[in-house]
Every structure is written in C-alpha cells, then in structure tokens.
Amino acid sequence: MIAHLLSAADLDRETATLVLDTATEMATVAGREVKKLPTLRGRTVVNLFYEDSTRTRTSFEVAAKRLSADVINFSAKGSSVSKGESLKDTALTLQAMGADAVVIRHSASGAAHRLAHWVDGSVVNAGDGTHEHPTQALLDAYTMRSRLGKLDGVRVAIVGDVLHSRVARSNVTLLATLGAEVTLVSPPTLLPVGVDSWPAAVSYDLDAVLPDTDAVMMLRVQRERMNDSFFPSAREYARRYGLDGARMRALPDHAIVMHPGPMNRGMEIAPEVADSARSTIVEQVANGVSVRMAVLYLLLGGKS
Amino acid sequence: MTAPPADLPEGRPDQGAADQANSPAEAQPAQPRPILNASDLARITARIAHQILEKTRGAEHTVLLGIPTRGVPLAHRLADRIAAFEGVDVPVGILDVTLYRDDLRLRGTRALGPTDLPADGIDGKRVILTDDVLFSGRTVRAALDALNDLGRPSQVQLAVLVDRGHRQLPIRADYVGKNLPTSLAESVRVLLREVDGDDAVLLADREVR
Known part of the structure; x- marks a missing residue:
C-alpha cells in the first residue's frame, strides 16, 4: 500500500479495488450496535482544514473515531494560522505533537504534496484548491459500484463546473483506472485547458448525453472560485446544464444521480431530482465514512 | 483426543510444551510431511461433530462461527455432520478478526474478509468458534474481542482441527481434531478441498506465510 493519498493517480487498479473492497467490510460496522473497531488504537489523526467543510471533515472524524484513533481538529479560523503562521510551521508543530496522519484541506493546489515532504506521518489530501480530492472519487x-454492481464499462457523465472542480479531476483519473467511460459535460468556458488530454470524452450538450448514461454526477457551481463571468446568468446555466425532472426522465431506468454536495438547489440540480429515488446524495455521505475508514486503515494499520 | 504416539515424528515428545529445546535443523526432510489425509480429516470432523452434540446435549441454540480462511469450510463441514447425525440445523457464520489483531503493526495491513453472522444473531447463543490451527492463541483472543463487539453469546467454545502447541495466551480448545506437537521452526499447513482443492494436513520445515 502507498504511504500517502495525495492524488487519485496514486492508486493503481489493484490498490483502488482493495480500498473499495475494504470499504465494503467497513460499511458493516455502521449497522452494528457497537460502531467501533480497536484497529487504530493509540494513533493520532489530525484534521488540518484551511477551508470550510462540513461533510468531509466530519466524515474523516467519524471514520477515525470508528477505528479508535484519537482525532484532533484543527481549522485555520481561531488558530495560530490567523496570526500568520505558515503551513510548514503549522505542519512541524503537528508533527512534534505526534500526528500519525494528517488530513489536509487547503485552498492552494499542491498543498498536500508539500506537506507530505515535511511530516513523517501519512498525508491524506482532503481537497487542495482546484486540484484533487481523491477520497471523494473513491x-x-x-457508490456507483454498490448501486450499479460494477465499474468496468459503466458510462459516467460529469456535468458542470469542471474547471474549478477537484472532484471532477480525481473522479476522471480514478474512474479511468477502474475501467469506466467518462464524459465531461460543460459549457466551453468551464472546461480547463488541456482537457483533451484527459481520459474522458467532452460534450457541450447535456440532453444528447443523458440517454446513454448509467451515472450522472452533477458538480456544484463554485461561485467562491469564480472571479470572471463564465456564463451569462444563473438561469441560463440552469436551463442548459441543470438537471431537472424532465432531463432525469430521459435517463435510462437504472441510472443514478450523484452530487458531491453541498448542492445549489435550483441551480445545477432541481429539488425534484435531488430528493428522488435515483439520487444517491445521502448515500454518498454514508459511503464516505466507510471509504475513509478503509483509507485510514490501509495507510495506518500496518505502520509501527 | 490425544493422537496416538505412533503418528508422531520420531524423536519428538508427546506433548508440544517441552520441545522448544529441540534443534529443528537436524535430519529433516525438505518436503512437507503429510500428517493427516482426506479420510483422516473426514473421521476427525465426524468425531468433533459427535463431541459437540454430546457436550452441548443436542446442539440447541448453538452457532458455528468460522474464522477465515479455513475455519469457514470447517464450520460448514461440522454443521453438515451434525445435521446428518441428529437432524439439527446449526447456523453457520463467518467471523473475520483482522481488524482486531494485535500484530497489524508488525505484519502490515491485510485485506479484510467478510463477517457474516447468522440472521438470528449471537445474543444468548452458544457460539463455537472454528479454526484450522490453534497456535499462539492470538487469533482466538482477537475473535473473542470481535464477538464482544457483535453481541453477547451465552457461552463461547472453540473447535480446532490441529492444536500445535506454543500458546502465548491462556487459551485452550474445547474440541481438538489432533494434538500435533511441533517445534517453532516448523509450520503446519492445513489444506481443505473448498479452498485448496485437496484435504490434508502437512508439517513443513519452515514457517511459510
């Protein structure tokens, strides 16, 4: 197994499958009366969050606690970071306190990679800028494997703000590794330069893609990262790239609708769709805990 | 329950406790030596099934939990025999103990097996843990911890195919297929049809993992 999880590209097919299989077993713990395993007793996991996050931080916290690790939550607000401490100094401080793993979210792409050179413990990238978010991809x-039964040959449409989305980047890499066929659907202004070199097809027309899709993943329109006008208006975006009830009915019967959260209801996804039986949005949150348990177990379980 | 001394390799004491002093290097064949064959295994499973029926007075409210990998087919075989002898259906489950092991840090992480308890659970039941080889006792300790998190059995018993000695914890088996005194340098390999395509117990020179 690898020492850090910084990018979805760190995982080859065998390792990624091992993580998913391990997560399947971890999921059974959620159904037990005692939702606790002794596996990581005595290890310390630090959640180092420089960006706001509810579900990812909580998910990592629950995952670490279910494995009996000690969890320290460290958010930039209200810490010495607001006094101007650098990432490196913060990292070395955490290191001195004996962190076995650091889960980091940072607004700068590549922050997790830098951190991995400074600390001895394992580093898990929980989102760095617009770069990667590997545990979300996992x-x-x-979720796709448990709902659709397989990943090989599954047709996935990733729809929306690909340019700013670390979720899309990690998903394209991981899904290609696992044999799924990915199509990116987005206005041309929200596609990154060099997208033609990604292992994915590109389309500008959502309605043309939907009938041949097994899983459609809606991305959040990230207004906080948008300094330019990437589309004329929110209503126009919703009309062309939003998933509403009519578009959902154009999907094959078995197809699922995914969203990494938090959602802009009425923007990229209609409430009718988000609350439908095809939506896996709440399931994704539950699966996040199992997958992060698997990642922490595989990164930390074998280390002395 | 103790194997007749005639089966034992020459020059070994009957019980395993004393033989740590033995030098394992001298005059040992390179090939693994067969200790039990398929018909031996069939007789042993039948005997343990009878012992379970006798000791539990008919195996009511009893659950067999196999510890992966080879404890699982053993548990199924015991349940089959019990059903054949007295027509009692004993539920069989799987108990993976990987996450409860104390040697993960030393040996590295391993892939997890499934844990699958019978539908009625284990609360208030007599649980018989089943494994192929009883050695240090650490796997059984892990299994007891895992059981503790899964429910509250009224009683826990242990059935093993081979007891090779060298216990590191105060643990003993209730049902033993064969007591096999070994030296620490030897390794016991259990082959089962369901997993390995063949039924046999072999004794080899070195610990192969």
Missing part, C-alpha cells in the same frame, strides 16, 4: 466509485 466514495463516488464505491
């Missing part, structure tokens, strides 16, 4: 792959 939980999405897990």
Whole structure:
C-alpha cells in the first residue's frame, strides 16, 4: 500500500479495488450496535482544514473515531494560522505533537504534496484548491459500484463546473483506472485547458448525453472560485446544464444521480431530482465514512 | 483426543510444551510431511461433530462461527455432520478478526474478509468458534474481542482441527481434531478441498506465510 493519498493517480487498479473492497467490510460496522473497531488504537489523526467543510471533515472524524484513533481538529479560523503562521510551521508543530496522519484541506493546489515532504506521518489530501480530492472519487466509485454492481464499462457523465472542480479531476483519473467511460459535460468556458488530454470524452450538450448514461454526477457551481463571468446568468446555466425532472426522465431506468454536495438547489440540480429515488446524495455521505475508514486503515494499520 | 504416539515424528515428545529445546535443523526432510489425509480429516470432523452434540446435549441454540480462511469450510463441514447425525440445523457464520489483531503493526495491513453472522444473531447463543490451527492463541483472543463487539453469546467454545502447541495466551480448545506437537521452526499447513482443492494436513520445515 502507498504511504500517502495525495492524488487519485496514486492508486493503481489493484490498490483502488482493495480500498473499495475494504470499504465494503467497513460499511458493516455502521449497522452494528457497537460502531467501533480497536484497529487504530493509540494513533493520532489530525484534521488540518484551511477551508470550510462540513461533510468531509466530519466524515474523516467519524471514520477515525470508528477505528479508535484519537482525532484532533484543527481549522485555520481561531488558530495560530490567523496570526500568520505558515503551513510548514503549522505542519512541524503537528508533527512534534505526534500526528500519525494528517488530513489536509487547503485552498492552494499542491498543498498536500508539500506537506507530505515535511511530516513523517501519512498525508491524506482532503481537497487542495482546484486540484484533487481523491477520497471523494473513491466514495463516488464505491457508490456507483454498490448501486450499479460494477465499474468496468459503466458510462459516467460529469456535468458542470469542471474547471474549478477537484472532484471532477480525481473522479476522471480514478474512474479511468477502474475501467469506466467518462464524459465531461460543460459549457466551453468551464472546461480547463488541456482537457483533451484527459481520459474522458467532452460534450457541450447535456440532453444528447443523458440517454446513454448509467451515472450522472452533477458538480456544484463554485461561485467562491469564480472571479470572471463564465456564463451569462444563473438561469441560463440552469436551463442548459441543470438537471431537472424532465432531463432525469430521459435517463435510462437504472441510472443514478450523484452530487458531491453541498448542492445549489435550483441551480445545477432541481429539488425534484435531488430528493428522488435515483439520487444517491445521502448515500454518498454514508459511503464516505466507510471509504475513509478503509483509507485510514490501509495507510495506518500496518505502520509501527 | 490425544493422537496416538505412533503418528508422531520420531524423536519428538508427546506433548508440544517441552520441545522448544529441540534443534529443528537436524535430519529433516525438505518436503512437507503429510500428517493427516482426506479420510483422516473426514473421521476427525465426524468425531468433533459427535463431541459437540454430546457436550452441548443436542446442539440447541448453538452457532458455528468460522474464522477465515479455513475455519469457514470447517464450520460448514461440522454443521453438515451434525445435521446428518441428529437432524439439527446449526447456523453457520463467518467471523473475520483482522481488524482486531494485535500484530497489524508488525505484519502490515491485510485485506479484510467478510463477517457474516447468522440472521438470528449471537445474543444468548452458544457460539463455537472454528479454526484450522490453534497456535499462539492470538487469533482466538482477537475473535473473542470481535464477538464482544457483535453481541453477547451465552457461552463461547472453540473447535480446532490441529492444536500445535506454543500458546502465548491462556487459551485452550474445547474440541481438538489432533494434538500435533511441533517445534517453532516448523509450520503446519492445513489444506481443505473448498479452498485448496485437496484435504490434508502437512508439517513443513519452515514457517511459510
């Protein structure tokens, strides 16, 4: 197994499958009366969050606690970071306190990679800028595999703001590794330069893609990262790239609708769709805990 | 329950406790030596099934939990025999103990097996843990911890195919297929049809993992 999880590209097919299989077993713990395993007793996991996050931080916290690790939550607000401490100094401080793993979210792409050079413990990238969010890709792959029964040959449409989306980047890489066929659907202004070199097809027309899709993943329109006008208006975006009830009915009967959260209801996804039986949005959150338990177990379980 | 001394390799004491002093290197064949064959295994499973029926007075409210990998087919075989002898259906489950092991840090992480308890659970039942080889006792300790998190059995018993000695914890088996005194340098390999395509117990020179 690898020492850190910084990018979905760190995982080859065998390792990614091992993580998903391990997560399947971890999921059974959620159904027990005692939702606790002794596996990581005495280890310390630090959640180092420089960006706001509810579900990812909580999910990592629950995952670490279910494995009996000690969890320290460290958010930039209200810490010495607001006094101007650098990432490196913060990292070395955590290191001195004996962190076995650091889960980091940072607004700068590549922050997790830098951190991995400074600390001895394992580093898990929980989202760095617009770069990667590998555990989200793993939980999405897990959700697709449990709902659709397989990943090989599954047709996935990733719809929306690909340019700013670390979820899309990690998903494209991981899904390609696992044999799924990915189509990116987005306005041309929200596609990154060099997208033609990604292992994915590109389309500008959502309605043309939907009938041949097994899983459609809606991305959040990230207004906080948008400094330019990437589309004329929110209503126009919703009309062309939003998933409403009519578009959902154009999907094959078995197809699922995914969203990494948090949702802009009425923007990229209609409430009718988000609350439908095809929606896996709440399931994705539950699966996130199992997948993160698997990642922490595989990264930390064998280390002395 | 103790195997007749005639089966034992020459020059070994009957019980395993004393033989740590033995030098394992001298005059040992390179090939693994067969200790039990398929018909031996069939007789042993039948005997343990009878012992379970006798000791539990008919195996009511009893659950067999196999510890992966080879404890699982053993548990199924015991349940089959019990059903054949007295027509009692004993539920069979799987108990993976990987996450409860104390040697993960030393040996590295391993892939997890499934844990699958019978539908009625284990609360208030007599649980018989089943494994192929009883050695240090650490696997059984892990299994007892795992059981503790899964429910509250009224009683826990242990059935093993081979007891090779060298216990590191105060644990003993209730049902033993064969007591096999070994030296620490030897390794016991159990082959089962369901997993390995063949039924046999072999004794080899070195610990192969």
